[in-house]
Amino acid sequence: MVGGGAAGENAADRAVKGGLTAAIVEKSLLGGACSYWACEPSKALLRPGTALHAARRVPGAREAVAGSLDVPAVLAHRDEASSHWDDAGQVSWAQDAGIALVRGTARLTGAKRLWVTDDDGNHFTLTARHAVVLATGSVPSLPKIPGLHTVPVWTTADATSTQEVPESLAVIGGGVAGAELAQAFARLGSRVTVLARGSFLSAFPEDARSLVADGLRADGVEILEGVSPELAEETDDGAVRLTLPGGRTLEAARVLVSTGRRPALDGLGLPAFGIEPHALRVAETGRVQGLSWLYAVGDCSGGPKLTHQGKYQARITGDAIVAAARGELEAAPAPWSRHARTADVLAVPHVVFTDPELATVGLTEEDAWEAGIRVRAVELPISVAGAWQHAEDYEGWAQFLVDEDARTLVGACFAGPDVAELLHAATIAIVGEVPLERLWHATPSFPTLSEVWLRFLEAYGL
Ligand SMILES: Cc1cc2nc3c(=O)[nH]c(=O)nc-3n(C[C@H](O)[C@H](O)[C@H](O)COP(=O)(O)OP(=O)(O)OC[C@H]3O[C@@H](n4cnc5c(N)ncnc54)[C@H](O)[C@@H]3O)c2cc1C
Ligand SMILES: NC(=O)c1ccc[n+]([C@@H]2O[C@H](COP(=O)([O-])OP(=O)(O)OC[C@H]3O[C@@H](n4cnc5c(N)ncnc54)[C@H](O)[C@@H]3O)[C@@H](O)[C@H]2O)c1
Secondary structure (H helix, E strand, O other), rough: OOOEEEHHHHHHHHHHHOOOOEEEEEEOOHHHHHOOOOOHHHHHHHHHHHHHHHEEEEEEEEHHHHOOOOOHHHHHHHHHHHHHHHOOHHHHHHHHOEEEEEEEEEEEEEOOOEEEEEEOOOOOEEEEEOOOOOOOOOOOOOOOOOOOHHHHHOHHHHHHHOOOOOOOEEEEEEOOOHEEEEEHHHHHHHHHEEEEOOOOOOOOHHHHHHHHHHHHOOOOOOEEOOOOOOOOEOOOOOOOEEHHHHHHEEOOEEEEOOOOOOOOOOOHHHHOOOOHHOOOOEEOOOOOOOOEEEEOHHHHHOOOOOHHHHHHHHHHHHHHHHHOOOOOOOOOOOOOOOOOOHHHOOOOEEEEEOOOEEEEOOHHHHHHHOOOEEEEEEEEEOOOOOOOOOOOOOOOOOOEEEEOOOEEEEEEEEEEEEEHHHHHHHHHHHHHHHHHHOOOOOOOOOOOOOOOHHHHHHHHHH
């Protein structure tokens, strides 16, 4: 494995469980971005604010809550969630799993052959018997804004590992990372402005994203849509001044750039094998098209950039490598078979951990029509007994997308407090292609948020 993030670790684990030997070459901390600079620290920064807000919305509990977030305690909780940026725990997991760890930077120099440079500058060659797996993750895509490269900016890794809460924060990019970190820092005390080039959270349905935007605005976040800075300059006191279209300027103690990520494939020697890094294509098994021995998993492989999906890909690819080594891999595995990443296309779950949360899985309405599916969208508020119990003035929204010919669910979206836990039921319904007539027999417990499933089936006409 080149890269020991969540994806590389899981691919190695499956290969070993299948009877092969596996080595991970890792140039930084074993465990990768999710553990130290992305999912874990960002969720640890968000969760205390969500818990506090939830308690304030329940009469009886509200009266017991005094004061605001304890910022040093939140940062300490984040440090703990990030294992204090020490990978000893992951190293001992790898040892127990029978995976060899090589500390260094790898690049391809031949078929199944890697050139490794270790931290002391020593070089050596590592040759695989069966396959090389690229699991190198992704790097931030920085926008071409004049002056931006001359001013001090935060990447998401800087924001998630910071020991300071800036007095003011400008967030360039209104995607998932921008939304989550804007709310986290607003609740920790920063004055936050989000600059979204298009719509805020544009990848999600309008009703869902407007609930999230309202949640952020309630925390004092200013959201400017259709805005991208035209110039960035450092001020005399070390802050950053952004010039916006129309001449308005915005000064902030810190600027966070969260404008997307691209696969980390530069410097790996791919062009020597006829592969341009921006044009890597992988088959259902994760095998890189055109080469029988090279695979890619996780963020670097070009699909959804999410930890759980990278781990799913890694399980499929690890098993496919084992099957190929045994001569048992089918040329083109059937959809939903053990060696096909079918869910990458049809059932990717995605949660935005803002307050309220936003959770989606499966196709969007547009995707479905484009794929030739006659789809019907059922949209409804999450207005059920479980919601009233959950919080005073609970506000939530759900969308269910039904394939009208198969009468199965192909997509779902939920927005509202604590909707993330509703998502897996939808994922199971989609992956299992459960007919609506059978879903009718899946009764949600009373009083839970899941009652929205029953409301959906009733609204559909069952
Ligand atoms: C702020 C933020 C929050 C996020 N929150 C979530 C979330 O809540 N849930 C979720 O599912 N996803 C989340 N994500 C996405 C998630 O972090 C990624 O999808 C995931 O970390 C990708 O895992 P990976 O194994 O593919 O890559 P990585 O974890 O990046 O691992 C790649 C590893 O490869 C190493 N490497 C690279 N090149 C080489 C080389 N040449 N030689 C040796 N080693 C090399 C790197 O050092 C790195 O450790 C978040 C992302 C961000 C930015
Ligand atoms: N909860 C989660 O699962 C989670 C959380 C954070 C990040 N992530 C993953 O990390 C990846 C990176 O997140 P992200 O939010 O950086 O990417 P993103 O693609 O979700 O959003 C980037 C946003 O930046 C905007 N943008 C680009 N250039 C701009 C400019 N010059 N000015 C203003 N806006 C501009 C884009 O229009 C887009 O809306 C995502 O692929 C996501 O899957 C996941």
